[in-house]
Amino acid sequence: MTRDPRIVIIGAGPTGLGAGYRLQELGYGDWVMLEANDYVGGLATSFTDEAGFTWDIGGHVMFSHYPYYDELVDRLMGDQYSTLHREAWVWMENRFIPYPFQNNIGGLEPQTVYECLTGAIRAARDAGATTPANFREWVLATMGQGIADHFMIPYNYKVWATPAEQMSFNWIGERVSVVDVEDLLRNVLFDKPEKQWGPNSTFKYPLHGGTGFLYDGMRKFVEDHLELNCAVVSVDPVAKVVRTDDGRDFNYDVLLSTMPLNKLIRVTESPPTAVVEATKGLVFSGSHIVGIGVDRPVDSDKNWIYFPEPDVPFYRVTYLSNYSPYLTAKHGQFSLLTETSHSSYKAEDPATIVDRVVDGLVTTGLLRESDRELIVSRWRCSPAMTYPVPSVGRDAALGTIQPWLRDHDIWSRGRFGGWLYEIGNMDHSCMQGVEFVNAVVHGEPETVWIPRGEGAAGQGIR
Numbered sequence: 001m002t003r004d005p006r007i008v009i010i011g012a013g014p015t016g017l018g019a020g021y022r023l024q025e026l027g028y029g030d031w032v033m034l035e036a037n038d039y040v041g042g043l044a045t046s047f048t049d050e051a052g053f054t055w056d057i058g059g060h061v062m063f064s065h066y067p068y069y070d071e072l073v074d075r076l077m078g079d080q081y082s083t084l085h086r087e088a089w090v091w092m093e094n095r096f097i098p099y100p101f102q103n104n105i106g107g108l109e110p111q112t113v114y115e116c117l118t119g120a121i122r123a124a125r126d127a128g129a130t131t132p133a134n135f136r137e138w139v140l141a142t143m144g145q146g147i148a149d150h151f152m153i154p155y156n157y158k159v160w161a162t163p164a165e166q167m168s169f170n171w172i173g174e175r176v177s178v179v180d181v182e183d184l185l186r187n188v189l190f191d192k193p194e195k196q197w198g199p200n201s202t203f204k205y206p207l208h209g210g211t212g213f214l215y216d217g218m219r220k221f222v223e224d225h226l227e228l229n230c231a232v233v234s235v236d237p238v239a240k241v242v243r244t245d246d247g248r249d250f251n252y253d254v255l256l257s258t259m260p261l262n263k264l265i266r267v268t269e270s271p272p273t274a275v276v277e278a279t280k281g282l283v284f285s286g287s288h289i290v291g292i293g294v295d296r297p298v299d300s301d302k303n304w305i306y307f308p309e310p311d312v313p314f315y316r317v318t319y320l321s322n323y324s325p326y327l328t329a330k331h332g333q334f335s336l337l338t339e340t341s342h343s344s345y346k347a348e349d350p351a352t353i354v355d356r357v358v359d360g361l362v363t364t365g366l367l368r369e370s371d372r373e374l375i376v377s378r379w380r381c382s383p384a385m386t387y388p389v390p391s392v393g394r395d396a397a398l399g400t401i402q403p404w405l406r407d408h409d410i411w412s413r414g415r416f417g418g419w420l421y422e423i424g425n426m427d428h429s430c431m432q433g434v435e436f437v438n439a440v441v442h443g444e445p446e447t448v449w450i451p452r453g454e455g456a457a458g459q460g461i462r
Contacts, residue, residue, distance in 0.1 A: 005440060007031035008242050008250050009433075010232050011258030012222070013042025014426050015414030017215055018433030019256055020222035021072070026441060032250060033222055034242065036231035040219045042258075043386060043415065044426050046210030051377035052329030053293040056210045058339055058386065059304050059318030061086075061203045064427040066448075068434060076217040077206055082324050086201045087303040091364050092151070099306060101151040102143055102179050106188040112150055113188060119144025124181045134392055136164035138172075143179045155308035158315035161285040161343035162389050171390040171422040205323040211426070232259065235268045237408035256436050258414035260284075260385055261401060268410075275404050281397030282419055283389040285343040286382065288313075288350060290357045291320070291335060293377025294367065298322065298334035305366070312360030313348060314338040329376070336366060341387070354378050388419045399453015411436050418449055 007023070009016045012035035020033050039045055048054045061084075064070045088099035093112065098104045105116045123144035132138040139152045153164050160167065206213040219226065231245045235255070242250040257264050262279045265271050304318040321327050321334040328335055338357050342348040358375070361367040388394075398419060405412050413432040415424040423432070431448045438444040 004028065004030055005253035006251060007254050007256065007440065008252035009033040009256045009258070010242065010264075011035060011042065011414065011417070012037075012040040012215075012219075012226060012228075013258055013414060014044050014215065014429040015258045015417065015433040015436075016256070017041075017218040017222060018430035019437050020225060020433070021218055022434045022437040023225075023441075024221050026437070028437075028441060031225055033226045034230045034232060034244060034250065035226065035228050038228050040226070040228075041212045041215035043383065044211050044215055044429075046212030047379075047381070049291070049293075049377055049379045051293060051379075053291060053333075053335055053377040053379065054210045054327040055289070055291040055335075055337060055379050055381070056212070056320065057289055057381055057383060058287065059316055059320070059337055060211045060426065061303075062205055062211065062214075062426065063203045066427055066431050069427045069430055072430070073204070073214065076214050077204070080207045081204045082207060083202065083204055084303060084323060086203070087301055089302055089305045090151070091305050091307050092309060096305070101155075101306075101308070102147050103184065103187060105147075105184070106191055108150075112146070115146035116144070116150060117146070117184065117188065119146030119148070120179050120181050120184055123179070132169060134165045135167035135169045135390075138169035139164065147179065151308045154310065155306060155315065157346070158308065158310075159341060160387060160389050161341040161346035162283060162391065163345060166283070166391055168390050168392050168394065170395070171420075207324050208326050210327065214426075233267060235264070235410070237268055237271075237405075237410060240409070253409065254440050255410045256433070257405075257410060257412045258417040258433075260416040261398075261412050261419045264405075264410075264412055264417070265401065272404065275401050278397040278400035281391065281393030283391040283394070284385045284416070285341045285346075285387045285389060286384045287386040288340045288342065288348055288353045289381045289383070290314075290338045290340070290354050291377060291379035292338070292358060292361065292367070292375060293328060293333060293335045293379075294371055295333050295374045295376045296371070297332050300366075307360075307364070312363060313340045313353065313356045314360060315341065317361070317366060333376070335377070336361060350380070350382055353382075354380055385416060388416050388421050388424065390421050394419065395452040397453070399451075402451070402453075411440075413449055420450060420452070423448055423450060 009019055012033055023031050043057050046056050089096045090099050090101045093108055097107045105113050132141050139148045233245050234243045240252050262282045265279050302319050316339045318337040320337040340348055414429050435446045
């Protein structure tokens with residue numbers, strides 16, 4: 001191609017906005033961004049409810065693996081942010097223990113501690129004896145039966161709404177702390193819990209507007225190329241035309257799609273049977289995100305808490321007002337953001353979820369019984385798709401779908417476009433858009449997106 005390619009971007013979430021921001025940074029003019037909603041940000045957007053409380057779609061924290069993203073965030077936030085130290089906990093057996101559970105079992109009931117320790121020791125003794133075939137087997141092999149039974153299996157089912165034996169384990173990376181038996185014994189015997197673990201022990205958060213503040217800030221850089229309320233209804237990969245629900249056609253040379261990969265194949269004209277069949281290997285879960293605003297001062301400095309036990313519907317609660325004092329309607333209030341997953345394996349009634357969440361917050365002591373009368377905001381958002389599940393069939397599916405798309409100059413990237421949870425954070429997603437542009441315009445290789453499956457070797461830059 002001797003001229004600059006015409007670029008069409010589907011979706012104005014972190015990936016699409018990252019691509020648009022990079023294009024304008026390069027002074028590249030021949031592109032358009034199509035967004036189905038009347039707002040930008042995708043799952044990273046934020047909403048302010050009628051009561052004046054600001055809510056994110058889930059308990060996002062902002063940390064980064066990439067200098068480019070760090071500089072972008074600094075540019076957008078200026079000095080309007082708070083810096084927080086991670087205060088993460090697990091609520092179990094009617095008490096708080098530091099997160100991660102698998103490193104901090106000493107505060108639990110003696111029988112639980114015994115089962116977790118003996119299981120971990122046996123797992124360490126038998127390490128390498130078998131090769132795990134799925135996430136359940138990986139947990140048992142690396143952490144032992146006790147930690148699996150008491151935390152890892154029930155908690156991850158509450159998160160993913162998918163049985164552990166139907167999930168792979170190649171997404172783990174820095175997402176899950178593995179067990180070091182010597183450290184575990186030391187923590188238990190000397191009562192020295194490990195409170196800090198992971199890449200986000202310190203993180204920034206916008207003072208105003210939630211995480212959506214960032215993406216609203218990016219919008220001004222792409223406004224001249226942005227089409228809102230413009231849902232894609234079909235993609236013709238031969239004629240290279242995207243059609244939208246308002247009857248318009250958008251021609252492209254290169255297409256960046258951030259819509260869910262299974263939906264992209266559904267709206268694409270005449271994909272091969274093997275590609276259509278491969279979408280059956282793409283598993284996902286949705287969420288009920290419930291926010292509860294309370295008209296009294298907060299009495300905790302915690303950031304977020306994990307809930308593995310089945311007596312409450314949510315798997316995580318974020319003290320969202322601890323991130324910034326400007327997320328409540330007025331001074332002297334606080335807000336709790338809860339997350340409950342749902343799927344075909346795990347039904348959750350949307351009509352009752354808010355009441356069940358309030359009951360659960362009282363049960364676990366995050367709310368007092370008397371706080372029921374002080375609730376001034378009850379907010380719910382229920383995205384149908386929030387987690388691309390790393391199922392056992394995912395990589396094979398991606399190895400079939402992605403190479404076919406690339407053969408037609410379609411790049412599917414982002415949280416659900418790439419369908420790779422392990423690179424689905426905001427920083428990963430934004431950088432996938434940036435690197436798409438660098439690859440198309442400058443021929444630079446992608447480093448964030450990970451080819452998967454049998455067709456992975458053929459998915460380089462071309």
